[in-house]
Amino acid sequence: MIQFDDVTITYAEAAAPTLADVDLVVPEGELCLVVGRTGSGKSTLLRAVNGLVPHFTGGRLTGRVLVDGRDTRTHPPRELADVVGLVGQDPVAGFVTDSVEEELAYSMESLGLAEQVMRRRVEETLDLLGLAELRHRPLATLSGGQQQRVAIGAALTAQPRVLVLDEPTSALDPGAAEEVLAALQRLVHDLGMTILIAEHRLERVVQYADRVVRLVGADRPPLVGEPSSVLAGSPVAPPVVRLGEAAGWRPAPLSVRDARRLAGPLRERLAGLSPAPPPAAPAETLLRASDVVVRYPGTVALRGVSLSVGAGERIALMGRNGSGKSSLLWALQGTGPRHGGRVAVDGMDPADRRPAERRAAVGLVPQQPTDLLYLESVRAECAKADEEAGAVKGSCRELLDRLLPGVPDGSHPRDLSEGQRLALVLAITLTAAPRVVLLDEPTRGLDYPAKERLAESLRTLADQGRAVLLATHDVEFVAEFATRVVVLAEGEVVSDGPVAEVVTSSPVFAPQVAKVLAPQRWLTVREVSDALGEVTA
Amino acid sequence: MDGSPQGQGDSVTRTLHPGAWWLWALSLATAASRTTNPLLLGLIVAVAGYVAVRCRDTTPWASSYGVFLKFGLVVIASRVVFHVLLGGIAGPTVLFTLPRVPLPDWAQGIRIGGPISAEGLVFSLSQGLQLATLLGCVGAANALANPKRLLRSLPAALYEVSVAVVVTMTTAPQLVASAKSVRRARQLRGDSVRGWRAVRTLLVPVIEDALARSLVLAAAMDSRGYGRGAGLSRGARRLTATLVLSGLVGLCVGVYALLDGTSPAVVGLPALAAGLVLAVAGLVVGSRRVGRSRYRRDRWGVRELLVVASGLGAVAAVLLTAALGSSLLGAADLSPATVPLAVPQLPLLPSVGVLLAVLPVFIAPQRESTHA
Numbered sequence: 045m046i047q048f049d050d051v052t053i054t055y056a057e058a059a060a061p062t063l064a065d066v067d068l069v070v071p072e073g074e075l076c077l078v079v080g081r082t083g084s085g086k087s088t089l090l091r092a093v094n095g096l097v098p099h100f101t102g103g104r105l106t107g108r109v110l111v112d113g114r115d116t117r118t119h120p121p122r123e124l125a126d127v128v129g130l131v132g133q134d135p136v137a138g139f140v141t142d143s144v145e146e147e148l149a150y151s152m153e154s155l156g157l158a159e160q161v162m163r164r165r166v167e168e169t170l171d172l173l174g175l176a177e178l179r180h181r182p183l184a185t186l187s188g189g190q191q192q193r194v195a196i197g198a199a200l201t202a203q204p205r206v207l208v209l210d211e212p213t214s215a216l217d218p219g220a221a222e223e224v225l226a227a228l229q230r231l232v233h234d235l236g237m238t239i240l241i242a243e244h245r246l247e248r249v250v251q252y253a254d255r256v257v258r259l260v261g262a263d264r265p266p267l268v269g270e271p272s273s274v275l276a277g278s279p280v281a282p283p284v285v286r287l288g289e290a291a292g293w294r295p296a297p298l299s300v301r302d303a304r305r306l307a308g309p310l311r312e313r314l315a316g317l318s319p320a321p322p323p324a325a326p327a328e329t330l331l332r333a334s335d336v337v338v339r340y341p342g343t344v345a346l347r348g349v350s351l352s353v354g355a356g357e358r359i360a361l362m363g364r365n366g367s368g369k370s371s372l373l374w375a376l377q378g379t380g381p382r383h384g385g386r387v388a389v390d391g392m393d394p395a396d397r398r399p400a401e402r403r404a405a406v407g408l409v410p411q412q413p414t415d416l417l418y419l420e421s422v423r424a425e426c427a428k429a430d431e432e433a434g435a436v437k438g439s440c441r442e443l444l445d446r447l448l449p450g451v452p453d454g455s456h457p458r459d460l461s462e463g464q465r466l467a468l469v470l471a472i473t474l475t476a477a478p479r480v481v482l483l484d485e486p487t488r489g490l491d492y493p494a495k496e497r498l499a500e501s502l503r504t505l506a507d508q509g510r511a512v513l514l515a516t517h518d519v520e521f522v523a524e525f526a527t528r529v530v531v532l533a534e535g536e537v538v539s540d541g542p543v544a545e546v547v548t549s550s551p552v553f554a555p556q557v558a559k560v561l562a563p564q565r566w567l568t569v570r571e572v573s574d575a576l577g578e579v580t581a
Numbered sequence: 582m583d584g585s586p587q588g589q590g591d592s593v594t595r596t597l598h599p600g601a602w603w604l605w606a607l608s609l610a611t612a613a614s615r616t617t618n619p620l621l622l623g624l625i626v627a628v629a630g631y632v633a634v635r636c637r638d639t640t641p642w643a644s645s646y647g648v649f650l651k652f653g654l655v656v657i658a659s660r661v662v663f664h665v666l667l668g669g670i671a672g673p674t675v676l677f678t679l680p681r682v683p684l685p686d687w688a689q690g691i692r693i694g695g696p697i698s699a700e701g702l703v704f705s706l707s708q709g710l711q712l713a714t715l716l717g718c719v720g721a722a723n724a725l726a727n728p729k730r731l732l733r734s735l736p737a738a739l740y741e742v743s744v745a746v747v748v749t750m751t752t753a754p755q756l757v758a759s760a761k762s763v764r765r766a767r768q769l770r771g772d773s774v775r776g777w778r779a780v781r782t783l784l785v786p787v788i789e790d791a792l793a794r795s796l797v798l799a800a801a802m803d804s805r806g807y808g809r810g811a812g813l814s815r816g817a818r819r820l821t822a823t824l825v826l827s828g829l830v831g832l833c834v835g836v837y838a839l840l841d842g843t844s845p846a847v848v849g850l851p852a853l854a855a856g857l858v859l860a861v862a863g864l865v866v867g868s869r870r871v872g873r874s875r876y877r878r879d880r881w882g883v884r885e886l887l888v889v890a891s892g893l894g895a896v897a898a899v900l901l902t903a904a905l906g907s908s909l910l911g912a913a914d915l916s917p918a919t920v921p922l923a924v925p926q927l928p929l930l931p932s933v934g935v936l937l938a939v940l941p942v943f944i945a946p947q948r949e950s951t952h953a
Contacts, residue, residue, distance in 0.1 A: 125806030138801030154806030
């Protein structure tokens with residue numbers, strides 16, 4: 045169905061090709077997963093399938109890409125619209141109309157289908173993706189998972205033979221991600237559709253994949269094959285695969301179910317051991333919030349949230365999209381609105397202080413870190429940050445090097461990778477030396493090694509006596525990073541406790557290792573391998 | 582599917598064609614443009630407002646009606662303030678006198694300060710009210726029919742233009758949202774930048790974000806078949822453009838002549854008609870080659886015609902009264918004299934005509950909440 049013959053793609057003004065010597069055949073009815081580090085060319089590969097690369101992006105493509113027998117060289121994306129449906133990373137940015145039904149019909153209108161055909165297919169798609177209830181709703185009022193399903197539906201109505209999805213679950217909470225993946229499953233199994241997915245959060249999708257394409261850098265051709273063989277030894281592998289490696293299982297299991305079947309002996313070996321005890325209760329409270337209320341026109345985002353944050357704590361704030369996580373972070377920092385309750389940092393309310401003093405007390409890295417950046421180079425941003433914080437020259441650069449060495453001084457912040465950009469903004473925030481650091485969804489777009497680095501940096505910050513509070517959907521990251529988890533629902537705290545207690549008690553928030561080794565309370569591969577290492581040593 | 586039982590059943594519940602609402606509202610606006618009688622203007626605002634509140638959707642854009650009304654009040658207020666400051670109509674009933682600012686000889690026509698007469702105030706009030714009424718009518722149309730839906734029912738030849746307008750309309754609120762979040766984020770850096778640099782800290786991320794968004798949208802539209810097979814031949818394109826452009830010029834001349842009471846009626850109607858014919862011809866020529874179809878096309882039915890007719894009734898009553906000049910029908914009351922001041926009377930025929938425009942309340946589908 046999809047065929048890449050010796051494809052090399054070089055963008056204009058790039059010194060080296062982004063993808064080199066790709067030979068790939070994806071037969072009909074397969075779900076093929078594209079994995080690789082950030083910047084390894086996953087999006088380029090996906091966008092080459094419907095001809096956006098190079099027709100839309102420019103650059104040079106040698107070799108040949110065939111989709112359903114059509115050569116993308118002679119067919120621009122619009123002429124492939126009836127064969128390939130493409131769903132981008134941010135569904136909202138790709139919406140052309142503003143209501144569900146119209147969005148579903150848009151591609152068909154472009155194809156010039158008859159009205160009866162359109163009516164029928166819209167109805168079918170509404171049913172297939174469980175969107176019938178939402179048909180008249182404006183797109184802006186839908187939740188993230190619903191928007192993603194509409195975006196998939198909008199691609200489906202043209203009845204393409206191939207569906208290409210770029211990180212379809214990266215912005216979604218675990219429940220919404222399940223919703224989307226279940227819909228994709230149904231497409232492969234019931235309709236025999238060919239699906240190509242790129243995803244960083246492998247733990248969510250790898251068990252559904254028939255084939256994995258692992259991009260290993262532009263100088264070598266990608267590895268293509270069975271998921272378990274391709275992922276073995278890869279730095280980008282879900283925890284269940286790495287657990288399998290640590291335990292010596294061959295072939296590596298891909299799903300929690302497979303792993304649980306193999307895990308009996310491992311559980312026995314671990315039976316007498318226990319994970320490192322949680323750190324002692326913090327000696328000093330840095331931030332105390334009580335009964336925080338935040339309202340927006342028509343909704344109440346927070347209904348009286350109380351929280352105290354101690355020095356050295358690493359807290360993960362979890363909950364569905366729209367449960368009030370961001371509102372809480374902004375209210376704690378003092379810049380966002382707060383309509384009730386009290387927040388005290390060092391005995392002072394940050395909202396009463398001037399912005400410069402506020403950031404010296406509580407630092408916040410927002411969901412869109414780029415909102416903070418406006419200069420042309422990393423060097424200029426760092427110098428500006430020193431000036432803003434009244435810090436010694438070079439402080440920001442030093443912090444950045446400690447967080448992530450090797451971010452080039454002369455680069456434009458927009459050209460950095462997601463991980464580098466996040467490190468830059470975190471360094472800028474830390475230059476003001478706040479003792480409480482808040483981060484809103486920092487793991488979006490980060491691959492496993494980048495997430496590990498981030499967890500490591502944040503751990504170091506906490507060990508220096510700071511408190512780190514971050515909002516995230518990423519249960520695996522929470523297992524690596526957090527000492528304590530606070531779950532919000534409908535603007536209220538529904539649970540608050542040590543990480544092991546909170547996440548193992550909920551099937552939605554449990555990391556893979558915990559699911560495999562339940563009822564034992566192991567959360568990460570590192571804990572398990574450390575414990576096993578102690579036994580053998 | 583036209584005429585099938587399903588099609589008819591559909592027409593009972595579906596919303597009216599947006600074009601019908603816009604024509605209805607523009608008719609009322611035209612009627613308002615030909616009178617300065619505050620009573621009649623008030624009646625028009627009341628009729629438009631009543632229909633808007635009774636028939637509007639529960640969609641986000643429907644709530645923008647209040648914004649239009651507030652804007653109308655601002656217009657009235659500013660018209661009066663300008664009159665007080667700069668003067669205008671002088672009259673015998675001087676209410677108060679502002680100190681006059683002496684101006685050099687070359688500014689003879691302009692006066693700042695001076696005596697303020699009741700006649701002048703009434704005149705500026707009714708002028709302001711007229712503008713506010715026009716705004717009220719447009720606001721009602723906006724609340725009753727999403728302008729985006731109206732653009733969707735444009736002829737296929739104008740498809741590219743309508744998509745561009747729709748995308749722009751979507752981008753504007755996004756720009757506002759993006760500017761808000763960047764402003765907030767700036768405080769996270771201490772908000773220490775002032776002056777021109779501060780503008781820059783706001784503009785750079787907002788514009789970069791808008792550019793990135795539009796690129797994503799363009800890629801999405803391309804992948805979804807936008808512009809597919811829309812290759813018009815050069816000759817056809819030129820013919821279309823010529824026809825449409827000259828048609829639009831004709832329409833503008835015609836509309837201007839109709840709205841401006843001083844130009845002869847001989848110019849207005851024929852120019853309007855000729856413009857209409859040319860524009861329609863151009864659109865038909867252009868649309869023939871576009872390989873697109875429409876999902877749930879808005880259709881014209883009896884109810885649409887009735888809605889438009891009720892609006893046209895209002896404007897016809899006003900125009901007819903003005904043309905006949907009959908005092909029985911109330912021609913003199915269309916523009917009540919301000920020097921000397923007189924208590925305005927409701928002109929008979931125009932009032933009846935404007936009241937006719939309430940008709941949509943009885944024929945348009947009601948909001949669901951009014952059923953319950």
